[in-house]
Amino acid sequence: MPLEALRHPITPAGLHYLLIHYDIPFVDAGAWALDVEGAVAQPQRLTLDDLRAREAVEVAVTMECAGNGRALFDPHVVSQPWLRDAVGTARWRGISMRSVLEEARVEDSAVEIVFTGLDRGIEGDVAQEYARSLPLEEAMRDEVVLAYEMNSAPLLPQHGYPLRLVVPGWYGMTNVKWLSRVTVLAEPFAGYQQSRAYRMRAHEDDDGEAVQRMVPRSLLVPPGIPEFLTRARTLRAGICVLEGRAWSGQAPIEHVEISVDGGATWEPAQLAADDLGRWAWRGWTYEWEARPGAHRVGSRARDAVGNAQPLAATWNVGGYANSAVQWVNVAVAEFGVTRERARSGASRPRPARPSGSRA
């Protein structure tokens, strides 16, 4: 998601980030069904019509890739080279995961639930369908959804059509797309994506801890206008309302602070109303009087249990959870780029002006 899209509380279709390990499956929903199996008394096979006939639930969720920020780690980590744009917010509609497990009558021996997708590939020398597990108590949370709609439309092919798992608060790898099978296990799942990928490992011989919930992060809409190649920002002097959004998978966002001097001083931002609920990001604004010169603008978030976004994150083998503060260098000029505009012949007044173009 290009960061100017932070202006939208719900990310427009096509701007929500995607991380697809293998190919996007081409699924015939008429032939598709979800199997619920394993340590259950009543195995289920549910068609899309079966799912749509049940009571629907909807939840707005901010979803972020565990690898968001990876490309900013030093030394470099070889994998999907995200800067900070691997995030998005959507309204997911479907049925409660718990209702399915209750109907299948999970046996007392159950400890984990494995979710398997239709996407197939080879990773770490293992041919596999993408599969991830959740502890039983996480899968039974109220807000865990088997979603067949995103923003009031059927799932797009690339977002998991016809059905995906959505686990609010967890990083994206948990939210298995193109879901075909839910398997209740009496022992922990040892699949590749659980035991080898998505672990916070300090070095190659470290088993590490599993990556689970999103750590706090705030991002801001880069002010002014960009240079095409460098993306360097230029802004006209005057009042500039900085805006952005913050989230944490661990607790509600309690505080966002802004610095316009590279971290020498911090001021509180104004938090917007909490319209989207607990599991989506929270908007914020900050009125900045931008004076001519070079500035370094950033924001940082803290959640209600005291997790604070760091200035630098801890390097790890997989390049996960790099929530270091986003700094934006902004060149503020008294007259913006007016003279250059005149030179390019584009200086006449515009009938409508996008809010992001005040340089």
Added chain:
Amino acid sequence: MPLEALRHPITPAGLHYLLIHYDIPFVDAGAWALDVEGAVAQPQRLTLDDLRAREAVEVAVTMECAGNGRALFDPHVVSQPWLRDAVGTARWRGISMRSVLEEARVEDSAVEIVFTGLDRGIEGDVAQEYARSLPLEEAMRDEVVLAYEMNSAPLLPQHGYPLRLVVPGWYGMTNVKWLSRVTVLAEPFAGYQQSRAYRMRAHEDDDGEAVQRMVPRSLLVPPGIPEFLTRARTLRAGICVLEGRAWSGQAPIEHVEISVDGGATWEPAQLAADDLGRWAWRGWTYEWEARPGAHRVGSRARDAVGNAQPLAATWNVGGYANSAVQWVNVAVAEFGVTRERARSGASRPRPARPSGSRA
């Protein structure tokens, strides 16, 4: 667009390629209007309601970035590093460009029409709103559309909401998004995107020719399944129906050929029905009996006026129009990756299988 999405005749929302020079404008459509001005007898100011009240036209268009394939040029060209995925097909609905020009009564002196967007940035040291021109006779073509819908929905913010230009057959840079102004000129337009960018230049001192219509290209869905990091393909031996799509901005596609031996021999593909019309890609299939071993699979297109897709394209300063044949290396194994699947615990039969996962 990941190339497995070639399976869809109309590219799903969010998979159509995007090339956005600056930021995505955040437009209030209620305050927006289109100005038609310059060498016209009757300047116009048209609101979105005005446009929607007029007779609508719709056209299915395959749109490709002029820089598609740039990252495959050697020496490397520094700009958007596309492999071959900068393409997509959509149904664009709006009003005929010609009807607007006729209503404005273009003066006899007119030679070019300039289309200016709301997206602002700095490029080549010039601050600018993105602007491109068309010769008058191109703008008057039947199928040139001012589009307010894409695939039966209002334009998404990133595709030019509320209005964009669509010029079937031309490369993507022509199709100005977030359109705010149509200016009729009595002399050729000398703006940055016309006189400096998007020209086929052999070396830095060459002015070059303007990039205009798409040259022929065929792409294929990579067969089998991918390895996560390398994207190397593995396929099970047996009949494999190769599929892909081909297009040319210059004339209808007449012929597509397939090679499964790296170009030593070529066989004709079967062209699908021409359902989407002249301005969209044409599907093709080819039944391949894949035998165990290493194979190199590719396709090439030829159009009705004899333009043929080359094995290697001519390097140029901007890295444009690299339509060299796409070669896919495929490792074919007698039993696919069945044994590894068994090792990963994922070998049981699936209730539904995506068509792309037969390895």
